[in-house]
Each structure stands twice: as C-alpha cells, then as structure tokens.
Amino acid sequence: MTPPAATAWSTAPEALDSPAATALWRAYCTEINDRWYLRYEGRRTDPAELEREIAAQPGTDLAPPRGRLLVARYGGEPAGTTGVRLLDAATAELTRVYVRPELRGRGGAALLVRAAEDAARALGARRIALDTRSDLVEARALYARLGYAETAPHNDAPYAEHWFGKSLTTRAF
Template identity: 40%
Template sequence: MSDATAVLRRFNRSYTQRIGALDDSFLGLGLPLGAMRVLFETGDGCGAQELRERLGLDSGYLSRVLRQLEDRGLVAVEADPADRRRRTVTPTTAGRRTLRTLDDRSEELAERLIAPLTERQRDRLTDALATADLLVRAATVSLDPVDPASPPARHAMGRYFDELDRRFPGGFDPGPVDDVSSMTAARGGTFAVALSDGVPVAAGGVQRIGEGVGEIKRMWVDDAWRGAGLGSRVLRHLEAEVVRLGYDVVRLDTNRSLGEAVAMYARAGYREIERYNDNPYAEAFFEKVLG
C-alpha cells in the first residue's frame, strides 16, 4: 500500500463520516433524496435527457420523479418546442425557493463544521482543500480523441487563440478561415480534448508535416488548471499518438512569451532546432526523436 493511497483512503473515511453530512441538507425538506437530487441538478432548467445522463437514471424512474416534483409545484415539465419528444424541466418559483433553502442549509452546515477552527486553521484548511480539489479534478479529467472541428475542440482552440492574443506582445490573429482538417485521422493527424465536467480544460493536436515527422499543434491548458500537470499529460498523450500514427520525429514551434511551455518542452526532452516553417508567430522550434 503506497503512502498516497493510504492517506487518500484515511481521508476518505474521516471525510465521509464528517463532511458527508453536508449532503444531509438534501433531507428533511419533505422530498425523498432522489427527487431532491433531480431538482438540484435541474438548476436553472435543463432537458430531461441531460438529467438522466448526469444522474444515471432510468427513463421510467425519472419520469415518475419529475411528476412527483411537478405535483408538488416545484418544477414545470414541458415539451421542447424544437423536438416535441423531449421534455424540458424548469424550476418554478417554489422550486427555486426550495433550492435556496437547500443552499442555505448546506452553507450553515459548512459554517458549523469549520466554526471550531481559528482563522489561521481555516486558511490552512481552505488552502489544503483547494489544492486537493485541483489535483483530484485534474486526476479525473478524461483525455479523449475528438474531431478537431467538433464543438469542444473549437471551444478549446478558441480559448487557445484568446490566450495567445493576450500574451503575444503584438497580439495574435488566427486569420479568417481556420482549416483544422490536417488534425483528422484521415490526414494522419489527431486531436484530443481534456474534459472536466464536460467542459474543455486542455487540448492539443498532431498533424503530419513530412515523411516520418509529426507536429504538435495548439496545445492549450486552461489558466485555472495550471500546476496540475495537465500540460505534461496532454504532451505525453500526443507523443504516444505521434508514435501510434507511425512518425518517429515530433516537432513543434512556440513563442518565447510562453515561458512555462518552453520550460516544459525542455524538461520533456525536446531540443531546440532551426526554424522549420514560416509561422510568423513562432520564435522557437523544438524537436524530439521518439523511440
């Protein structure tokens, strides 16, 4: 048993016993836990299918739970005008009130929990939990290959361009059309997006730039996720993809203003080479020979 898992498991035990009680705020509002979870997940309104997926519910079961909530006047269930087979669920005023009560209770429980701690200890706890949260989220991020033209990939690249524009001294302009087809399997490329709770938090792609040579393109990590090792995870994944696609050399270009990225490439065994393309934004060029 490694030290890390032992600590994790010890934490899990003390946590579920103590803070798990935060979830008790779901109780005692006159609704069974299942219905409460559905109402909670509904938030400001969402589709029935989404609820089923997120909560992993049987469609028959959800149907009944929704009727229960509807009968109590907590939500309105209506047919989606765009596709009348689907249902959309919206909380009513009473439903929102219940949600607010839920929130208040949870807040109160959290406050009571940390009440015995001094200011300094609270700060330490907050720091520790924020770190743990980041790392746990990072560990459970799923890195999935996607079509570079798909919405999550577009979203990730959009964020990437925004960041370049912010960080490059003269800004960045991706140009009017952005052809990403070189990063599809059909053309010897690939693209992967890391999702957390369905939201892209990191991404990167590979394209072919010559005989036996792949190129890593558009590697991006969300600002809020820096320091959780997502960058090197994406890099390792893309390198494995490069090998899988049959290249033995991988290249990439970057800009000096992206200091952490340059440092990461150096750490990962990349060596600087001569300019190999005419990308006007690129200032540094790297290469790594993959075994």
C-alpha cells in the same frame, strides 16, 4: 481520502467541430492573440481579428488520417486541447497545446503532450517537432522538462521564434 490529481484527467481524440474542441480552440486563440497584442501593441485582440484568425486556421490538418486533435478533460469537463499532424512520413508536429487557466499547474499540459506523442507514434512518426514564441515561456519550460531540445527551424511560421524536437524512439532527434 482525495484521489491523486492525475486520476481526474483523461484525454481522447475529438472531432474538430465538437462543442468542446470549438470552445477550447476559441479560448486558445483568444489567449495567444491577446498575449501577442498586449506585448507588442499594448491592447487586446480586436474581435474581428480574432474571428479572422480562427477562420484562417480551421485545423483540418489535425483530422485523420494524417492528424489527431485531442481534448483533455478534468473531472469530466473539457479542460485542454492539443493536436498533431504529420509533416512527412517520419515527423509529426505538435501544435495547439492549451489548458484552461484555472486548471494550470495540475499536470494537464504534460498529459496532453504525452498523449500527443502517443498519437504521433500511432500515425507512424519517429520524431516530433514544434514551434513556439519567445513570450510563451511556460510552454518552452514545459517542452524542455519533457525532453524536447531546441532545433533549427523546421518551418517558416510567421510568429515562430523557437523550434523544438524530440525523438519518439530511443534514438536522439
């Protein structure tokens, strides 16, 4: 008998510079940048642009004590990542939700988001916010399915087109 797919997944905090976290961050940046450039310029990301993007966002704000980087594993292998960082004493921001393409559709993204919500609660947050782009329709559908509602902008991130929020307590966001 095959065990349920959920038993194949695990999540745990990870150091930003671990080989798994580094590889997943590079894969995330490659995909997110390629999607943008293909959408607006009809080309993939130039390698130099990718290196600048990776260097510009080292993720140090996802390290303790004000943040957490999480890595999901599927069957013990690095499969996805996400992070949370405190924006203020009550609000955390969800960022970098990524699952390797060949493992999508197996529950990993929802597992990562829920683990990030738990990490945000552990940091003391009572609500969680995020931003995303219009072309990331899969992400927007995931957030809506997990109870996130569109909100007013909480930041001025250059590529943000949609903002979402969710209460981490029983009260509405």
